[in-house]
Amino acid sequence: xxxxxxxxxxxxxxxxxxxxxxxxxxxxxxxxxxxxxxxxxxxxxxxxxxxxxxxxxxxxxxxxxxxxxxxxxxxxxxxxxxxxxxxxxxxxxxxxxxxxxxxxxxxxxxxxxxxxxxxxxxxxxxxxxxxxxxxxxxxxxxxxxxxxxxxxxxxxxxxxxxxxxxxx
Amino acid sequence: xxxxxxxxxxxxxxxxxxxxxxxxxxxxxxxxxxxxxxxxxxxxxxxxxxxxxxxxxxxxxxxxxxxxxxxxxxxxxxxxxxxxxxxxxxxxxxxxxxxxxxxxxxxxxxxxxxxxxxxxxxxxxxxxxxxxxxxxxxxxxxxxxxxxxxxxxxxxxxxxxxxxxxxxxxxxxxxxxxxxxxxxxxxxxxxxxxxxxxxxxxxxxxxxxxxxxxxxxxxxxxxxxxxxxxxxxxxxxxxxxxxxxxxxxxxxxxxxxxxxxxxxxxxxxxxxxxxxxxxxxxxxxxxxxxxxxxxxxxxxxxxxxxxxxxxxxxxxxxxxxxxxxxxxxxxxxxxxxxxxx
Numbered sequence: 001x002x003x004x005x006x007x008x009x010x011x012x013x014x015x016x017x018x019x020x021x022x023x024x025x026x027x028x029x030x031x032x033x034x035x036x037x038x039x040x041x042x043x044x045x046x047x048x049x050x051x052x053x054x055x056x057x058x059x060x061x062x063x064x065x066x067x068x069x070x071x072x073x074x075x076x077x078x079x080x081x082x083x084x085x086x087x088x089x090x091x092x093x094x095x096x097x098x099x100x101x102x103x104x105x106x107x108x109x110x111x112x113x114x115x116x117x118x119x120x121x122x123x124x125x126x127x128x129x130x131x132x133x134x135x136x137x138x139x140x141x142x143x144x145x146x147x148x149x150x151x152x153x154x155x156x157x158x159x160x161x162x163x164x165x166x167x168x
Numbered sequence: 169x170x171x172x173x174x175x176x177x178x179x180x181x182x183x184x185x186x187x188x189x190x191x192x193x194x195x196x197x198x199x200x201x202x203x204x205x206x207x208x209x210x211x212x213x214x215x216x217x218x219x220x221x222x223x224x225x226x227x228x229x230x231x232x233x234x235x236x237x238x239x240x241x242x243x244x245x246x247x248x249x250x251x252x253x254x255x256x257x258x259x260x261x262x263x264x265x266x267x268x269x270x271x272x273x274x275x276x277x278x279x280x281x282x283x284x285x286x287x288x289x290x291x292x293x294x295x296x297x298x299x300x301x302x303x304x305x306x307x308x309x310x311x312x313x314x315x316x317x318x319x320x321x322x323x324x325x326x327x328x329x330x331x332x333x334x335x336x337x338x339x340x341x342x343x344x345x346x347x348x349x350x351x352x353x354x355x356x357x358x359x360x361x362x363x364x365x366x367x368x369x370x371x372x373x374x375x376x377x378x379x380x381x382x383x384x385x386x387x388x389x390x391x392x393x394x395x396x397x398x399x400x401x402x403x404x405x406x407x408x409x410x411x412x413x414x415x416x417x418x419x420x421x422x423x424x425x426x427x428x429x430x431x432x433x434x435x436x437x438x439x440x441x442x443x444x445x446x447x448x449x450x451x452x453x454x455x456x457x458x459x460x461x462x463x464x465x466x467x468x469x470x471x472x473x474x475x476x477x478x479x480x481x482x483x484x485x486x487x488x489x490x491x492x493x494x495x496x497x498x499x500x501x502x503x504x505x506x507x508x509x
Contacts, residue, residue, distance in 0.1 A: 003181065029306060033253065036299055056285055056292045064295025064328070071302050072321055075314065125284050127345060 008048055015041030032071050039063050053126040170273075170282040170348060172449065187280055191269035194457075199420040202464060203231040209465070210472045238416075241409035246309060249406065253307035257300050258407065258414035264296030265421040272428045273347045275438050275452030286347040287339065290429060291332050294384065297422070298324045301393075304415075305403040316402025319479070320393035323383055326486040327390075331380035333494035337373045337501040338433045341366060351437035358441035363434040369501045374434040376494050381426035382467060383486070385419065389474040392482060427463035428456065435459045 014037055021034035039062045046055035134142045173190065177183035204219075207230060211218025223229025245254060271286035273279040283289060298321050305317020339345055341362065342353045354361050362370040383390040394402030404415045431437060436459075438452030447455075477485070 029250075029253070033299075033303060036296075052283060052285055053288075056289050059295060060288075060292035063299065064292060064325075068295065068298050068302070068321055068325060071299065071306075072318070075302065075306055075318065127285055127288075 004048065008045070011041045011044040011048070015045065028074055029071075032067065032074050035067055035070070036063060039067065050124070051126060053130055170277070170279050172277040175277075188270070190278070191266070191272075191274075191280060194274075195266070195269070195417070195421050195424070198424060198457075199417055200231040200235070202420055202423070202461075202468075203234065204228060205465070206468050207231075209468050213469075213472045235413065238413045239410060241412075243409040243411065244406070246406050248309045250307040250309065253303050254406075255411075257304035257307060258411040258418075260300030260303060261297055262300075262414050262418040262421070264293055264298075264300055265418040265425060267293040267296065268425045269421075271347060272425070272456075273351055273432060273437055274456055275449045276348075276351075277449035278453065279348060282348060283346070285345045287335055287350070287429070287433070288345045290425070291328070291335065294324075294328070294425075297418070301403050304407070308403070308406040310406050312399040312401070313403050313405045316393050316399045316405070319399075320386060320403060323386070323390060323393060323482060326483060327380045327383035327490075330376050330486060330490035330494045331384065333491070333498055334373045334377035334380065335429075335433065337494075337498050338362060338370065340498070340501055340505055341370065347432050347437065350432055351439060354436040355439050357443045358436065361434065361436040361439070361441075369497065369504060370434060372493070372497055373501070374430065376490055376497065377433070378430060378463075378466075380486075380490060381430060382470065383482075385423050385426055385467065387419070387423070387467065388471040389477050390482065391471075391476055392479060423464055423467055424460055427460040427467065430463055431456060431459035 018034045018037035018041060022031045022038060025031040025034060039058060043055040043058040046052075046058060171187055173187040174183040177186060204227075208218045208226065219227025219230035221227055222233050245251060268290045270280035271283060271289050273282075273286075279286075301320045301324075302317045305313040305315075305320070308314070338350065342350050344350065354365070359365055363374045364371075386393050392398075394404070399405070404412060407415060436455075438456045440447040440451060440455055
């Protein structure tokens with residue numbers, strides 16, 4: 001066992017334990033903050049695979065954007081700490097169906113993917129090729145994603161404005 | 169040789185450990201000196217003398233006395249606080265501030281991690297501070313803490329956008345995220361520094377970055393997160409002793425991070441102002457720290473001169489002034505980079 005393996009296992013355990021914490025935590029704020037460590041662990045695993053751009057983007061978007069929004073939302077909800085996360089069986093058939101489809105997909109991906117034991121290939125710069133590919137081969141998905149974000153942005157502004165007009 | 173420690177000790181466990189602890193060895197004396205400077209500068213700006221007795225000469229030992237007092241204080245945990253998060257939050261805030269030091273090129277011979285995405289990494293890890301502050305505010309179970317934390321999050325998220333866009337303009341000019349490359353691109357005399365050398369474009373970028381970075385350090389005029397007169401002390405109202413010291417240290421550490429990033433991006437980083445004269449690994453550290461300290465001084469100066477922004481003014485400045493100007497600036501810089509070839 002070398003340092004690479006030890007680091008990998010430390011971060012893998014961190015990720016899995018925090019992910020379990022997100023799912024099983026009764027306190028919704030704990031679930032949100034467990035997500036922080038799960039995201040962080042995943043970013044660390046990306047680093048171990050020499051995917052530095054992906055790792056930092058993971059931190060920037062998931063921790064800095066999505067998680068802050070989630071925590072913000074949770075905290076804005078009054079007495080969030082007293083809200084019991086709903087448990088119990090609500091609707092069996094759709095739940096089993098959806099869980100089954102997701103589980104099937106994941107198991108399928110798990111079994112078909114080749115898992116390289118360790119990425120020992122030398123590190124290569126990733127930001128420049130990613131940028132070049134986004135502007136050449138993948139320019140259509142890139143632009144579509146931009147338009148989607150623009151639509152979301154305008155939608156958010158419109159919803160916020162309507163709220164204001166109603167109150168006045 | 170970008171890191172003299174890993175060069176001599178090796179990139180194994182000990183080399184990495186020493187290399188990652190070195191910035192902490194810098195932050196401690198830096199924070200003490202800056203605390204004293206802040207006491208004295210604020211005093212002189214208000215026509216007072218400030219501390220004059222502790223340690224005889226102009227009260228130089230005042231920060232030492234303050235820190236000793238702080239560490240002796242009782243560590244209070246409010247009964248209704250959420251214990252786990254309450255204890256974790258100060259550490260998380262400091263981790264977020266300290267993590268940024270990994271990618272700051274202190275000298276041509278020392279950068280904690282010479283990664284290709286240095287500046288991108290610094291922008292990303294500052295997000296951890298936001299979460300730490302939200303955690304502190306929520307877990308204290310105090311209305312002022314919670315309000316302060318919410319204000320902080322809103323402010324930091326808003327001002328991250330103009331500051332990132334300003335950084336992007338420099339990245340476009342250099343063509344690299346690596347802060348050592350940014351420094352190398354500004355070598356030579358001081359008129360090669362981006363703030364002077366690329367005059368109209370990167371000077372505007374610097375102004376945008378500096379205003380946005382002031383907001384990211386949560387100090388006046390952007391101190392509504394802690395606004396003493398409204399919120400007691402904001403997100404760290406309930407904290408005392410060692411844990412409060414952590415927030416304090418993180419604030420000072422953060423001040424130097426934004427100052428050092430500005431120094432690297434716009435003022436040549438570890439380059440000497442006089443070309444090859446007075447340059448080298450040790451002089452490099454001297455120049456970077458001096459430039460950083462000058463910018464820290466300007467932060468202190470502004471803090472004690474300007475009144476606090478209201479929440480709506482804060483949002484107006486970020487979304488309606490800085491962000492549009494930063495976008496226009498990106499467009500202008502991009503056009504200029506393309507046309508120049």
